[in-house]
Amino acid sequence: MKGACGSEQWQNPKAISESLPPSPPDYLIRGTAAEDNIRVVSVVSTQAVQEARERHQLSYVATVALGRAMSAALLLAADLKEPQARIGLQIRGNGPLGGIHVDAGVDGTVRGYVSNPAIELPLTPEGKLDVGQAVGRYGYLHVVRDLGYGQPYTSTVELVSGEVGDDVSYYLTSSEQIPSAVLLGVSLDSQRVRAAGGVLVQLLPGAPANLISEIESRLSQVEEFTPQLARGKALQELLEIWLGDLDLKLAPEVLPVRFHCPCSSERVKGALRMLERDELLEMIQTDGGAEVVCQFCNKVYRLSEDELRSIVAEMSASQ
CATH class of the missing domain: 3.55.30.10 (Hsp33 domain)
Known part of the structure; x- marks a missing residue:
């Protein structure tokens, strides 16, 4: 068919548009x-x-x-x-x-x-x-x-x-x-x-x-x-x-x-944990933090330098 x-x-x-009834x-x-x-x-x-x-x-x-x-x-x-x-x-x-x-x-x-x-x-x-x-x-x-x-x-x-x-x-x-x-x-x-x-x-x-x-x-x-x-x-x-x-x-x-998009700050942090430690350190040194945009909903998440350092410390402790 x-x-x-x-x-x-x-x-x-x-x-x-205003002449139409609300959706x-x-x-x-x-x-x-x-x-x-x-x-x-x-x-x-x-x-x-x-x-x-x-x-x-x-x-x-x-x-x-x-x-x-x-x-x-x-x-x-x-x-x-x-x-x-x-x-x-x-x-x-x-x-x-x-x-x-x-x-x-x-x-x-x-x-x-x-x-x-x-x-x-x-x-x-x-x-x-x-x-x-x-x-x-x-x-x-x-x-x-x-x-x-x-x-x-x-x-x-x-x-x-x-x-x-x-x-x-x-x-x-x-x-x-x-x-x-x-x-x-x-x-x-x-x-x-x-x-x-x-x-x-x-x-x-x-x-x-x-x-x-x-x-x-x-x-x-x-x-x-x-x-x-x-x-x-x-x-x-x-x-x-x-x-x-x-x-x-x-x-x-x-x-x-x-x-509805289930993205969240915690999910973004989880994704960053999948990166190599050196990549995170470069973000800290170059940008002083990170900015991540969800492709599905276009919401912007900004992580501070301290938040990135915390992720790096977690990664180092788990090795």
């Missing part, structure tokens, strides 16, 4: 359809993507690319079982955006960054943000599954288009052997992310083959996903419109979603 990415990403910069909290829902032959997961990630945009000072096209990847990772993580299980997405294309790195958990937390957050490209002839060109048409999607026990394992597929939705759908169909359709969208203007989210539909074992083309056809006709979210439509309403006649059953549980 094919993936899809919303065509509604860009709004005229003259649009007035409701992000959330994720699950369900089944077609007599339990289809698994459905859908997410609203508007606030999480807006926070990523602000933290990393993302350009328009970088916001859409990272936002799609964040929604995709949340959709994939929803299938994990252990409370601490996580999904990592790494998209490495040959475009000017560089790599996209996202980490999401079954607990609804997500974080991410791109290598070149300020990159901007001309709009396509249709007036859309050219995510595929920014990411690159050639490259690889790496999916890292940390099940919460044992060693994480990585699956890799070639990029199909760089549009993210197509690439994640291809990964699920080819690597996981699960016929899947993925719809991802990010709608923004000059002020803020108006709406972001995604839908994942998968055929379960034994599902009739004709459901594949049916779901593809339905999702391909969805042109107003994130604009409807921005206007206050709930995921439950939208899924009912698209899949209600297929015996849609939504679970009553709603999972809160948020941008």
Whole structure:
């Protein structure tokens, strides 16, 4: 099955964000359809993507690319079982955006960054943000599954288009052997992310083959996903419109979603302990301390000379 990415990403910069209602909290829902032959997961990630945009000072096209990847990772993580299980997405294309790195958990937390957050490209002839060109048409999607026990394992597929939705759908169909359709969208203007989210539909074992083309056809006709979210439509309403006649059953549980990075001063100190003693001494002599920036959340940690000397002393005592 094919993936899809919303065509509604860009709004005229003259649009007035304040005229829109405040973004409701992000959330994720699950369900089944077609007599339990289809698994459905859908997410609203508007606030999480807006926070990523602000933290990393993302350009328009970088916001859409990272936002799609964040929604995709949340959709994939929803299938994990252990409370601490996580999904990592790494998209490495040959475009000017560089790599996209996202980490999401079954607990609804997500974080991410791109290598070149300020990159901007001309709009396509249709007036859309050219995510595929920014990411690159050639490259690889790496999916890292940390099940919460044992060693994480990585699956890799070639990029199909760089549009993210197509690439994640291809990964699920080819690597996981699960016929899947993925719809991802990010709608923004000059002020803020108006709406972001995604839908994942998968055929379960034994599902009739004709459901594949049916779901593809339905999702391909969805042109107003994130604009409807921005206007206050709930995921439950939208899924009912698209899949209600297929015996849609939504679970009553709603999972809160948020941008969250577990970095901390103690973790930074732990990372510095992995360096050689001479490297730490050079930091003390040259810089009088250390400055460490978390790539995922862009938070800056500054360690004083005394703190570095304390780490060096610990290392010396343990030898």
